[in-house]
Amino acid sequence: MKATIYDVAREAGVSIAAVSQVMNGKGKISEERRAEILKTMERLNYQPSVIASALTGKKTYTLGLVVPDISNPFFAEIARAVEDQGHEMGYSLIICSTDNKDERVERYLTLLQQKSVDGMIIGTGMDNKDMLKPIMDRAIPVVMIAREMQDLALHTVVVDDFVGGRMSASHLIALGHKRMAILAEHSKVTSSRERVKGFLHTLGEAGITLSDTSVRNCSYTVENGKREALSLLEQPAAVRPTALFCCNDMLAIGALQAAKQLKLRVPEDVSVIGFDNTILASVTDPPLTTIAQPIEPMGKQVVDLLLMELKKRSQDKQRVVMRPELIVRQSTGAPATQG
Amino acid sequence: MKATIYDVAREAGVSIAAVSQVMNGKGKISEERRAEILKTMERLNYQPSVIASALTGKKTYTLGLVVPDISNPFFAEIARAVEDQGHEMGYSLIICSTDNKDERVERYLTLLQQKSVDGMIIGTGMDNKDMLKPIMDRAIPVVMIAREMQDLALHTVVVDDFVGGRMSASHLIALGHKRMAILAEHSKVTSSRERVKGFLHTLGEAGITLSDTSVRNCSYTVENGKREALSLLEQPAAVRPTALFCCNDMLAIGALQAAKQLKLRVPEDVSVIGFDNTILASVTDPPLTTIAQPIEPMGKQVVDLLLMELKKRSQDKQRVVMRPELIVRQSTGAPATQG
Numbered sequence: 001m002k003a004t005i006y007d008v009a010r011e012a013g014v015s016i017a018a019v020s021q022v023m024n025g026k027g028k029i030s031e032e033r034r035a036e037i038l039k040t041m042e043r044l045n046y047q048p049s050v051i052a053s054a055l056t057g058k059k060t061y062t063l064g065l066v067v068p069d070i071s072n073p074f075f076a077e078i079a080r081a082v083e084d085q086g087h088e089m090g091y092s093l094i095i096c097s098t099d100n101k102d103e104r105v106e107r108y109l110t111l112l113q114q115k116s117v118d119g120m121i122i123g124t125g126m127d128n129k130d131m132l133k134p135i136m137d138r139a140i141p142v143v144m145i146a147r148e149m150q151d152l153a154l155h156t157v158v159v160d161d162f163v164g165g166r167m168s169a170s171h172l173i174a175l176g177h178k179r180m181a182i183l184a185e186h187s188k189v190t191s192s193r194e195r196v197k198g199f200l201h202t203l204g205e206a207g208i209t210l211s212d213t214s215v216r217n218c219s220y221t222v223e224n225g226k227r228e229a230l231s232l233l234e235q236p237a238a239v240r241p242t243a244l245f246c247c248n249d250m251l252a253i254g255a256l257q258a259a260k261q262l263k264l265r266v267p268e269d270v271s272v273i274g275f276d277n278t279i280l281a282s283v284t285d286p287p288l289t290t291i292a293q294p295i296e297p298m299g300k301q302v303v304d305l306l307l308m309e310l311k312k313r314s315q316d317k318q319r320v321v322m323r324p325e326l327i328v329r330q331s332t333g334a335p336a337t338q339g
Numbered sequence: 340m341k342a343t344i345y346d347v348a349r350e351a352g353v354s355i356a357a358v359s360q361v362m363n364g365k366g367k368i369s370e371e372r373r374a375e376i377l378k379t380m381e382r383l384n385y386q387p388s389v390i391a392s393a394l395t396g397k398k399t400y401t402l403g404l405v406v407p408d409i410s411n412p413f414f415a416e417i418a419r420a421v422e423d424q425g426h427e428m429g430y431s432l433i434i435c436s437t438d439n440k441d442e443r444v445e446r447y448l449t450l451l452q453q454k455s456v457d458g459m460i461i462g463t464g465m466d467n468k469d470m471l472k473p474i475m476d477r478a479i480p481v482v483m484i485a486r487e488m489q490d491l492a493l494h495t496v497v498v499d500d501f502v503g504g505r506m507s508a509s510h511l512i513a514l515g516h517k518r519m520a521i522l523a524e525h526s527k528v529t530s531s532r533e534r535v536k537g538f539l540h541t542l543g544e545a546g547i548t549l550s551d552t553s554v555r556n557c558s559y560t561v562e563n564g565k566r567e568a569l570s571l572l573e574q575p576a577a578v579r580p581t582a583l584f585c586c587n588d589m590l591a592i593g594a595l596q597a598a599k600q601l602k603l604r605v606p607e608d609v610s611v612i613g614f615d616n617t618i619l620a621s622v623t624d625p626p627l628t629t630i631a632q633p634i635e636p637m638g639k640q641v642v643d644l645l646l647m648e649l650k651k652r653s654q655d656k657q658r659v660v661m662r663p664e665l666i667v668r669q670s671t672g673a674p675a676t677q678g
Contacts, residue, residue, distance in 0.1 A: 020476075020477060062450060070415050070419055070434065073415065080409055083409070083436050092446055093436070095409065095435065095436065111433075116454075279619070283623045285623065285625065
């Protein structure tokens with residue numbers, strides 16, 4: 001019969017509280033007594049239930065989500081959508097935020113393994129794909145959201161970033177813009193790379209080329225977007241871009257702030273278009289034209305894929321590509337003066 | 340001597356990978372072989388290192404954070420600040436979002452216990468304070484941020500919500516407002532209750548009273564704030580409030596949206612003041628006057644208190660009350676017409 005905490009307490013001649021304290025490594029208890037209790041636990045082969053379930057490989061009904069920055073509303077809204085769907089399906093969610101740093105990504109991947117999550121949802125980019133290997137070796141199901149690891153066979157839910165970039169470009173070209181610039185994220189962010197590619201592709205089709213200095217890689221903060229936008233918009237009106245394509249809403253807010261600081265009117269002097277359609281986009285001054293990602297359906301889909309994988313491992317991995325949508329608000333318009 | 344995974348594999352006559360698979364409950368392995376491996380583990384008293392450290396009460400260098408809604412930028416920014424300070428001090432952070440529901444709060448508290456966090460930071464309200472008892476009984480250090488549990492002796496970091504409410508009222512009174520209304524959060528949210536109290540207190544000092552229907556309890560979403568604001572602002576101009584005090588920035592955004600829908604000018608027809616000073620406040624149209632909480636210092640402080648508690652339990656609990664700050668932007672002004 002399985003030993004209980006009562007058995008341990010009786011055998012060791014101590015209170016249940018004392019046994020509990022030893023298990024938690026807390027409370028005032030002498031080293032001597034602590035050692036004796038531990039020995040009793042061992043002798044009775046006592047395993048607290050949680051630990052026992054980890055030992056026997058039982059499901060924990062917990063999922064892990066790794067995002068690059070929880071203070072970016074896009075990832076906060078993704079986390080919310082994943083939590084809601086997880087809850088719906090009877091799973092709890094552990095969220096980890098990595099500050100986009102590989103070292104923290106690795107630490108959190110290890111942590112989630114140690115915490116015995118049933119599966120992981122990764123929404124953060126990483127330079128080194130080998131970081132995922134130990135997890136996949138341990139056969140913990142992993143799915144990706146909003147990011148891709150093309151060398152690895154993983155279920156992936158993304159928006160069509162390339163098409164999103166094209167939509168932005170088509171919108172700006174249709175408004176009459178010719179001199180444009182891009183605020184991109186760090187080059188390791190796959191989604192941002194695709195958005196830039198799509199944007200440039202459509203520009204190319206229209207016979208428009210951008211100078212090398214017109215594509216700026218930013219870290220993902222508002223401040224960084226503002227700094228890069230300032231350096232672009234401080235140029236003389238004759239060479240200044242009339243429109244900025246920003247690879248996320250945070251960078252677009254930086255661009256709006258830069259325009260405000262330089263007393264440039266949006267959209268008359270400079271049009272700004274974002275990406276994500278987070279809560280931010282609907283509240284900015286002026287409200288932000290942006291490319292919407294279907295955040296709720298993406299969160300639902302990624303949980304469903306992970307649970308499918310938990311139920312039955314399959315060699316066939318899906319790459320679910322959702323359609324982005326251009327949301328026109330007031331931050332884009334025809335350029336006031338043609339360059 | 341402690342048994343290793345090699346001992347188990349050798350004794351059971353299987354590969355290390357097979358033992359690992361059994362521990363993780365994954366991989367293709369027959370039930371028979373699985374049972375045999377488990378029996379061998381038991382016989383050798385084998386405990387994988389993570390589980391062993393949980394058993395012997397070693398530190399896991401992991402903290403847990405429970406927030407009501409990660410998609411509210413206030414809590415996302417708190418989470419970011421806590422993660423940063425935790426990282427600085429060598430701790431990882433597990434974030435859980437409860438959707439403000441007691442049932443989910445309880446589930447996540449249990450989960451964090453099971454996952455052997457060294458300590459917990461609670462930023463969510465709960466109707467039933469008994470939910471925290473099992474954790475405190477297990478001697479897991481708990482600290483509160485942005486919420487209070489006054490019946491329990493816990494380190495707590497809050498902003499002075501009462502003073503924040505007073506600041507809002509003083510600002511609106513100074514601008515000449517007499518007919519005001521409040522969008523409050525759910526009555527179980529202690530911080531919101533204090534803000535309302537402070538606001539009403541200062542109104543009382545100025546001889547201004549609010550009608551019973553002027554204090555609206557909302558859920559914490561933008562949509563809900565908008566609905567309540569609409570019902571307040573749809574009233575005839577002679578009785579309509581000229582200013583709305585909103586107990587967080589999300590509700591203030593709902594109020595701005597309601598004003599826009601009713602074609603009321605902000606601040607000429609209605610002033611709106613928020614609380615929190617999240618990223619939202621600086622980007623709204625018009626930019627939002629709000630009461631700033633010092634989010635970064637609060638996150639740092641709460642981690643420091645928790646680590647202090649981890650190092651040495653103390654009966655003396657601190658209640659750190661930080662000073663809020665009125666940030667005047669363009670959403671408040673003198674009422675155009677006196678009621």
